[in-house]
Amino acid sequence: MQVRKRIEAAASDMTASERKLAATLLADYPFAGLASIQDLGRKAEVSAPSISRFVAKIGLGGYQEFQRDLIAELKEGQQSPVEVHRADRAVNGGYLNDFIARAADQMQVAGDAITQAQFDRICRLLSEPKRKIFVIGGRISDTIAKHLSFHLRQARTGVFHIPDSTEVWPEYLLRMKQGDILFMVDFRRYQANLAVLAETASATVGARIILMTDRWLSPIAKHASEILPVPIESGTLWDTYSPALAVTEALVTRIAEDNWDETRDRIKAWDALRLPQQDMIK
Amino acid sequence: MQVRKRIEAAASDMTASERKLAATLLADYPFAGLASIQDLGRKAEVSAPSISRFVAKIGLGGYQEFQRDLIAELKEGQQSPVEVHRADRAVNGGYLNDFIARAADQMQVAGDAITQAQFDRICRLLSEPKRKIFVIGGRISDTIAKHLSFHLRQARTGVFHIPDSTEVWPEYLLRMKQGDILFMVDFRRYQANLAVLAETASATVGARIILMTDRWLSPIAKHASEILPVPIESGTLWDTYSPALAVTEALVTRIAEDNWDETRDRIKAWDALRLPQQDMIK
DNA sequence: GAGTTTATGAAAAATATTTTTCAGTCAAGA
């Protein structure tokens, strides 16, 4: 139940100081309740014990629980940017447009959650030629990981995409050296085997792990030295990976731009090898 | 100064656990910071002392001051969410945000370019249980195609992802019946072999081709009965596939929602088979 | 590879916060 409702429900049966308290609380709801019990006491001109009793009276376990509830409400009620946005353009509707608007908003959120410095740092790490780069993702998110490794491979040497099958993992682990990068993408419905891989790579080999994950943080987080948090809630049945893809693309594009000379040469060389085969079809 | 800005400002000079902390904080800003230092520590997989030091580093007097600031911001922002949001955006620029803004624009374009009627029609085609669905993409765009087939497979039977290697294609072609769907994703640097596949499938087998492509229209277009045009120019060195992914996600989400009962059952059955293996790792 | 620096968390200490106890106050009724 909402805290506000609880207060209203108990209103008929309140003492003088409790009413003072209730008024103070509701006058600046829910922020007044976020101060310490002392501060709130001062503000409402009521002693701390009265507050303690009040909180018990409205059926909560204690002042801390009371605050937790308020925060939860606030978070809940926090009008998501999506809603704000949608109100903005109320007109255009349609399933697709709606979906896209949400995805676009989540992308914005991703942009805000990743600092510029972090972005630069990760680009730099992925650019250093001495480090090898190993890339892997989860069942679904491997598509994102593939995108990364594919483009990274055009910009530099030493990029390996680790296959799904755990059987060949040791082979890749053996190839890793200290300081090499293991870039992992893991979104919810985290895979236990990826966590094991992370553990091994960081503990045994000394690889540096860069993790792209959602806000609940995959268990890999504890081994990671860089975390790229990306929102994935689309407000629908399934998650959206568009923000993750956008961030990935931003990374690889930046890296390619920074190393343009090498990238251009590599693409050229690569095309020369690929084109003759391209039309080969039975 | 906003706490978020403080974090960004200090980002260049952070240790590993501080970065983890920053990521956690920003991923669920500002609510993550409203928990107790212990809880936050648990969430970010970092010790309480590290948080204490972190808070000092970003120039605040202590955890309590940090929380007070967050609450003040929250209260501030509550007044006029839209304005605050806008203001935020304007300031922070940077490569990533810039990139994301472009991608978001392109997504809008995609939304406008696909009519609601077409979107619905394609969803319906992909939902009809009698038609089998074959999916394939180009070298890079197969990422998008994989996403489609993966999710589609959760909503229905008879979904096949055609592998890269041309050698096995005939096998798939033999399996196709008139009226089956061949969903192809092909962006510039079109692959000749895909065009051949399209030609064969439509002329010989009588499959219906749905094509997702960019505005230059892949050579497959002439065989396609539905074309989903998606913009891919990012204004940078490389193209962006975010709009394509967003459209794909919109499709599969809509389809799953429309066939929710079946989808739910399939996912459940699927999980039952998958979970026991999930932890299987050497 | 040895030595130095730096970062980290466990434990202890310090601090802040909340709850309980308890004595005083006040109002209502005899």
Added chain:
DNA sequence: TCTTGACTGAAAAATATTTTTCATAAACTC
């Protein structure tokens, strides 16, 4: 006016929270 009972806050006690200290581990440098 006295008694009774409920309400209140000061102070103490109990808790929870935060910060400091310190030993260890990791990373970096020469």
